[in-house]
Amino acid sequence: MSNKSLPIAGHRASLGLALTAGVTSLCLYQQLMGWVLILMLCAVGVRCFLFYGAYRRTLQVRTINLLAVLTCVALAWFSREQGILLTMINLMVSACALKLLLLKQSRDFLQIAGCLLFLVGCTFIFSQALFSSIIFSIVLMAALLSLQLFYAPQLPFKGHLKSLLKIALQALPIAIILFISLPHLPPLWGMPEGKNSETGLSEKITPGDIAKLTRSDEKVFTATFDGQLPKVKQRYWRAMVLEQFDGKSWEVSEYRRAQQQLLKLTNSVSYPEPAQNSVAYQLLTEQSANSWLFTLGMTVPADANTRSKVILSDDYTLFSRQHIISKQTFNLKSTLNTPLKISNNDIERKINLTFPDTTNLRTLKWAKQLRLQSSDNQDYAQKLMQNFAQQNFVYTLTPPVMRDSPVDAFLFDYQQGFCAHYASAMALAFRAAGIPARLVSGYQGGELIADRVMNVYQYDAHAWVEASIDGQTWQRFDPTAMVAASRLLYGFQNSLSEQQQDLPFFSRNRAHALPALAHLYKLADTLNYQWNRWVLGFDDATQQDMFTRLLGNTSMERMTLYLLAVVLFIAGLLAFYFVPRPPPKIKSESLRLYHQVQAQIFRVTGIARNNESARVYVDTVSSHLNTSARSALAEFVSAFEKVEYQQPNHPANRQQLRFHYRKLKKALRRHSLH
Amino acid sequence: MQYQALNSALSEHIIGKPHQLKLALTCIIANGHLLIEDLPGMGKTTLSHALAGLFGLQFSRIQFTSDLLPADMLGSNIYNSQTHNFEFRHGPVFSQLVLADEINRASPKTQSALLEAMEEKQVSIDGQTFKLPSPFFVIGTQNPSYQSGTYPLPESQLDRFMMRISLGYPDWEAEKAMLSQVAITQDRGTPKAVVCADTLVQWQYQASQVHAADSVIDYILRLVTMSRNTPGYPHALSPRASKAILISAKAWAFMHERDYVVPEDVQAVFESVAEHRMRSANIEQAEDTVLSKRLLESVDPLAA
Numbered sequence: 001m002s003n004k005s006l007p008i009a010g011h012r013a014s015l016g017l018a019l020t021a022g023v024t025s026l027c028l029y030q031q032l033m034g035w036v037l038i039l040m041l042c043a044v045g046v047r048c049f050l051f052y053g054a055y056r057r058t059l060q061v062r063t064i065n066l067l068a069v070l071t072c073v074a075l076a077w078f079s080r081e082q083g084i085l086l087t088m089i090n091l092m093v094s095a096c097a098l099k100l101l102l103l104k105q106s107r108d109f110l111q112i113a114g115c116l117l118f119l120v121g122c123t124f125i126f127s128q129a130l131f132s133s134i135i136f137s138i139v140l141m142a143a144l145l146s147l148q149l150f151y152a153p154q155l156p157f158k159g160h161l162k163s164l165l166k167i168a169l170q171a172l173p174i175a176i177i178l179f180i181s182l183p184h185l186p187p188l189w190g191m192p193e194g195k196n197s198e199t200g201l202s203e204k205i206t207p208g209d210i211a212k213l214t215r216s217d218e219k220v221f222t223a224t225f226d227g228q229l230p231k232v233k234q235r236y237w238r239a240m241v242l243e244q245f246d247g248k249s250w251e252v253s254e255y256r257r258a259q260q261q262l263l264k265l266t267n268s269v270s271y272p273e274p275a276q277n278s279v280a281y282q283l284l285t286e287q288s289a290n291s292w293l294f295t296l297g298m299t300v301p302a303d304a305n306t307r308s309k310v311i312l313s314d315d316y317t318l319f320s321r322q323h324i325i326s327k328q329t330f331n332l333k334s335t336l337n338t339p340l341k342i343s344n345n346d347i348e349r350k351i352n353l354t355f356p357d358t359t360n361l362r363t364l365k366w367a368k369q370l371r372l373q374s375s376d377n378q379d380y381a382q383k384l385m386q387n388f389a390q391q392n393f394v395y396t397l398t399p400p401v402m403r404d405s406p407v408d409a410f411l412f413d414y415q416q417g418f419c420a421h422y423a424s425a426m427a428l429a430f431r432a433a434g435i436p437a438r439l440v441s442g443y444q445g446g447e448l449i450a451d452r453v454m455n456v457y458q459y460d461a462h463a464w465v466e467a468s469i470d471g472q473t474w475q476r477f478d479p480t481a482m483v484a485a486s487r488l489l490y491g492f493q494n495s496l497s498e499q500q501q502d503l504p505f506f507s508r509n510r511a512h513a514l515p516a517l518a519h520l521y522k523l524a525d526t527l528n529y530q531w532n533r534w535v536l537g538f539d540d541a542t543q544q545d546m547f548t549r550l551l552g553n554t555s556m557e558r559m560t561l562y563l564l565a566v567v568l569f570i571a572g573l574l575a576f577y578f579v580p581r582p583p584p585k586i587k588s589e590s591l592r593l594y595h596q597v598q599a600q601i602f603r604v605t606g607i608a609r610n611n612e613s614a615r616v617y618v619d620t621v622s623s624h625l626n627t628s629a630r631s632a633l634a635e636f637v638s639a640f641e642k643v644e645y646q647q648p649n650h651p652a653n654r655q656q657l658r659f660h661y662r663k664l665k666k667a668l669r670r671h672s673l674h
Numbered sequence: 675m676q677y678q679a680l681n682s683a684l685s686e687h688i689i690g691k692p693h694q695l696k697l698a699l700t701c702i703i704a705n706g707h708l709l710i711e712d713l714p715g716m717g718k719t720t721l722s723h724a725l726a727g728l729f730g731l732q733f734s735r736i737q738f739t740s741d742l743l744p745a746d747m748l749g750s751n752i753y754n755s756q757t758h759n760f761e762f763r764h765g766p767v768f769s770q771l772v773l774a775d776e777i778n779r780a781s782p783k784t785q786s787a788l789l790e791a792m793e794e795k796q797v798s799i800d801g802q803t804f805k806l807p808s809p810f811f812v813i814g815t816q817n818p819s820y821q822s823g824t825y826p827l828p829e830s831q832l833d834r835f836m837m838r839i840s841l842g843y844p845d846w847e848a849e850k851a852m853l854s855q856v857a858i859t860q861d862r863g864t865p866k867a868v869v870c871a872d873t874l875v876q877w878q879y880q881a882s883q884v885h886a887a888d889s890v891i892d893y894i895l896r897l898v899t900m901s902r903n904t905p906g907y908p909h910a911l912s913p914r915a916s917k918a919i920l921i922s923a924k925a926w927a928f929m930h931e932r933d934y935v936v937p938e939d940v941q942a943v944f945e946s947v948a949e950h951r952m953r954s955a956n957i958e959q960a961e962d963t964v965l966s967k968r969l970l971e972s973v974d975p976l977a978a
Contacts, residue, residue: 153905594976595976611970611971611972611973612975613936613938613975614976616938641936644889645887645889645890645937646887646934
């Protein structure tokens with residue numbers, strides 16, 4: 001299409017495009033910088049004003065160019081903290097916004113439309129959940145609709161919707177076939193790491209951090225158990241082991257990090273055989289941009305595919321080799337009752353005994369005294385746990401701030417805190433008494449959404465202690481249980497009755513008070529689960545599996561044949577859509593005869609009738625025929641006109657027509673013989 | 675038949691435009707108003723003079739100017755001091771054939787007064803209704819709208835004219851013939867009547883009785899539906915337009931001594947009936963019949 005200038009006021013296509021651009025950028029609001037979003041919304045507003053004719057001229061190109069330069073400078077400035085992908089998306093959105101301000105030519109329109117389609121594609125990078133997929137598809141439809149409005153402005157809106165629906169329905173089977181049957185390609189570019197995603201747990205806990213997480217009702221993962229569910233008291237999902245303590249915060253030790261890096265480089269890791277009574281489950285993780293996985297006790301991957309994707313660290317935590325940038329499934333097997341062995345090398349023991357002796361002095365002194373009073377390590381542990389139960393410790397999500405010697409302040413001054421406070425204090429007390437101890441962070445509990453399907457949310461985040469009482473194995477201690485036992489037994493919701501006031505009304509936490517809402521949440525969860533399992537969970541491995549089941553083996557020949565069949569099938573579908581249907585059988589006899597004659601003449605002369613009337617066509621072709629055919633044709637057409645236009649129901653005329661038809665047929669046959 | 679004589683008499687006045695003359699005759703026989711659109715000096719007025727003269731119709735001419743008032747055209751009540759009464763003085767519109775010359779120079783008010791008279795075939799002044807004579811034709815002439823000092827007719831009023839023809843420049847031979855004619859006779863005067871008005875009325879009746887088969891009516895319907903459903907036509911064809919197409923096709927068939935309509939008749943009149951109803955006001959004169967040509971090319975007269 002040539003570069004036509006477009007009307008400004010009342011141009012429906014431009015308005016549609018602007019609104020679609022606005023909605024698209026709202027879909028990307030987490031990825032966009034605030035000012036880019038505002039720029040886009042302003043552009044949409046300007047377009048609305050232009051549409052209703054409040055003012056009539058677009059901005060000058062010079063103004064827009066100046067704005068564009070400023071935008072580029074700002075984007076370049078922010079690009080360092082944003083990473084390349086987000087900067088590019090911000091760039092696209094701001095370019096769209098500026099072009100919208102300028103839009104007055106068909107070329108501009110097509111550029112924005114192309115850009116917009118790409119942006120809608122980008123939204124899928126950041127969320128592939130069922131609900132957002134539906135929303136994004138609707139946005140995509142809106143973009144296509146404005147393109148239709150652009151190309152055929154006269155058509156009624158209903159007609160546009162109808163044809164759009166038709167096109168979408170035609171495209172759907174092809175999309176499904178391509179999704180199922182085309183081998184999945186690895187991603188073309190890497191994802192930026194963790195700048196924008198909400199973090200579940202962090203690799204460093206300073207008691208005071210987790211309160212934020214506890215309130216979030218974001219889903220972390222879904223576990224589908226093969227056999228029996230673990231008991232409520234065994235649902236400790238280990239994510240990270242925090243061994244390095246600086247007096248205030250616990251974090252993953254440098255030693256472990258280095259070890260994990262090394263493990264990443266090696267491919268052949270031997271896994272211990274799982275014990276007989278192990279629990280098998282499938283972990284379906286939400287996207288998080290982190291790499292840690294969630295395991296119950298000692299865990300090994302259950303199949304080769306999972307084995308290739310994960311690393312088992314020496315501290316019995318499981319890591320994904322890649323960052324979990326999209327939903328992924330892992331098949332795991334956990335042994336719940338086997339104690340975790342402390343490793344033979346001395347470094348682990350040493351790390352777990354280290355603590356700074358310059359802070360938390362009261363705690364250190366108290367711990368040493370308590371150890372002297374105890375008969376052995378086990379007794380000491382008992383006493384520690386009981387200490388939490390006997391004293392006036394309070395479980396709260398809003399503890400006072402403890403800056404200097406936080407463990408001292410917690411144990412002796414405030415006695416208020418949540419899991420991380422308790423775990424931190426207990427672990428330090430163990431270490432002070434010469435017992436190796438560490439903090440484990442992860443999730444505790446989970447909500448059963450279906451039989452054997454369990455969802456774990458961010459508010460299930462928890463921290464507990466592992467200590468080596470006997471010097472050989474790690475034993476789990478959860479001091480929080482001594483204070484807020486119900487939190488462990490009945491899940492997080494029930495333990496927090498007095499703190500619900502500041503939760504948002506429609507949050508999942510609140511849902512437990514309203515049965516209808518809870519029901520809706522449950523339904524949404526189930527749908528989401530099926531979507532994740534069947535659509536997003538359909539990865540290379542599942543596909544490979546399908547190929548193997550379908551083809552027997554995946555040899556080169558069979559795959560080639562299979563792909564050929566797929567391509568042919570799609571080509572068939574396209575042909576079905578686009579090849580013109582054969583015309584329906586003509587009812588009127590005279591017309592049928594005429595069309596037959598026309599086909600024969602076309603065969604003889606090669607001249608098509610381009611919507612000409614009967615006589616005009618005959619005049620055109622008759623110079624290419626011999627005399628007898630020409631006169632026969634003239635007679636036939638006269639007879640045809642008589643029947644068709646003069647007296648259709650006169651039997652004599654019809655007979656005449658048939659007679660001339662036969663005569664003409666013979667003449668044409670003779671003509672083509674010569 | 676007599677219209678052969680009519681045709682040849684007409685072509686003595688306008689040389690070298692047989693198709694346009696035929697269309698003009700068709701329009702008269704189809705009882706429709708005619709719009710002649712052309713640059714000044716192309717023979718618009720001559721053609722209307724000739725038509726009026728040949729049919730022996732009572733003729734009047736109104737030169738439209740920007741200060742022409744409806745009353746100047748329709749007539750007005752004038753006080754008679756002898757009878758102490760108001761008497762209606764008939765305006766020039768009370769004629770069988772009215773030549774509305776340069777219709778787009780008048781103000782919209784006057785234009786709509788004329789177009790109302792054309793549609794109703796009667797005039798209402800001060801609560802009194804006066805019937806216009808029968809037959810009643812208006813031949814409007816119009817300069818192309820891009821000339822200065824003109825008020826282009828709105829689309830709704832263009833619709834009242836059954837046909838729009840454009841004469842255009844004559845070719846070399848025709849103009850040469852015309853010039854040599856002028857050398858012989860300086861003034862041809864008003865042409866003599868060839869047929870009388872009664873014959874014309876009779877012809878109009880006969881033309882309306884011409885048979886249009888279902889397939890022809892379907893063809894017309896396909897044409898108008900195409901203009902409504904396909905993008906690219908600024909104004910779709912109205913039912914009034916499809917009626918006009920059928921009536922003029924019948925008249926065209928009647929002129930060719932047939933008592934049935936064939937698709938060629940529809941195609942012959944289609945451009946002059948449909949184009950001015952479909953085009954938008956700001957289309958250039960150069961692409962004169964592009965829309966109707968495109969329609970004719972894209973619709974099959976022999977579709978099942």
